[in-house]
Amino acid sequence: xxxxxxxxxxxxxxxxxxxxxxxxxxxxxxxxxxxxxxxxxxxxxxxxxxxxxxxxxxxxxxxxxxxxxxxxxxxxxxxxxxxxxxxxxxxxxxxxxxxxxxxxxxxxxxxxxxxxxxxxxxxxxxxxxxxxxxxxxxxxxxxxxxxxxxxxxxxxxxxxxxxxxx
Numbered sequence: 001x002x003x004x005x006x007x008x009x010x011x012x013x014x015x016x017x018x019x020x021x022x023x024x025x026x027x028x029x030x031x032x033x034x035x036x037x038x039x040x041x042x043x044x045x046x047x048x049x050x051x052x053x054x055x056x057x058x059x060x061x062x063x064x065x066x067x068x069x070x071x072x073x074x075x076x077x078x079x080x081x082x083x084x085x086x087x088x089x090x091x092x093x094x095x096x097x098x099x100x101x102x103x104x105x106x107x108x109x110x111x112x113x114x115x116x117x118x119x120x121x122x123x124x125x126x127x128x129x130x131x132x133x134x135x136x137x138x139x140x141x142x143x144x145x146x147x148x149x150x151x152x153x154x155x156x157x158x159x160x161x162x163x164x165x166x
Contacts, residue, residue, distance in 0.1 A: 049150070051162040055119075058146055058164040065137040066124050067164075069146060074120040079151040081111040084125055089140030106138060142166065 051057075055072030067084070071077065085107040108125050127144075128137035143165035150158040 046149070046157050046159045049158045049160045051160055054148075054150065054160060056146075056148070056160055056162055058144065058162060060164070060166060061124060064141060064166055065128065065135075066126050067144060068124050069122045071114075071120040073118075074114055075116070075118050076152045076154075077114050077120070077150055078153055079111065079113050080120070081149040082109065082122070083147045084108040084144055085147075086127060086138075086141050086144040088127070088138035103140070 054074065054077065056069060057072070058067055058069045060067050069082075071080075085105060087103045087105055090102050090104040106127070108127075110123075110125075112120075112122070114120050126135055126137065127141050128135055130136075143163060145163050146161065148160040150160060152158065
């Protein structure tokens with residue numbers, strides 16, 4: 001009878017230790033952090049710059065069907081990521097989100113490495129789609145928003161935003 005009680009007591013202690021250990025591991029696990037906490041942490045790591053800090057200029061080309069951007073103060077920048085977004089008329093006359101406005105949000109994203117240049121000029125970005133040398137440009141584009149993630153030689157990431165309305 002005494003041996004049975006000792007075995008039961010040991011089994012209870014082992015189960016409690018296992019439950020406690022699992023709780024501690026889950027509490028310390030990065031996966032247990034909420035997505036909101038992770039996003040807030042990422043936003044805190046990004047330093048905001050003004051467009052003038054890097055000499056950012058956005059230019060339209062080809063009757064507002066294409067754009068390119070330049071950084072006239074690119075020294076110290078090693079890498080950029082860009083997201084260009086804009087609204088255009090929907091081809092079918094109604095928006096994809098069903099609000100009936102006839103407008104649709106479109107975008108272009110990319111990245112580039114900058115090799116110690118004092119000035120950077122992006123490639124030409126089409127406001128539409130091109131395939132086999134034929135381009136179908138979006139109609140009714142009235143403005144664009146450009147978001148840049150800039151990595152400098154100090155390995156810090158900076159963010160720059162600018163808008164061009166036309």
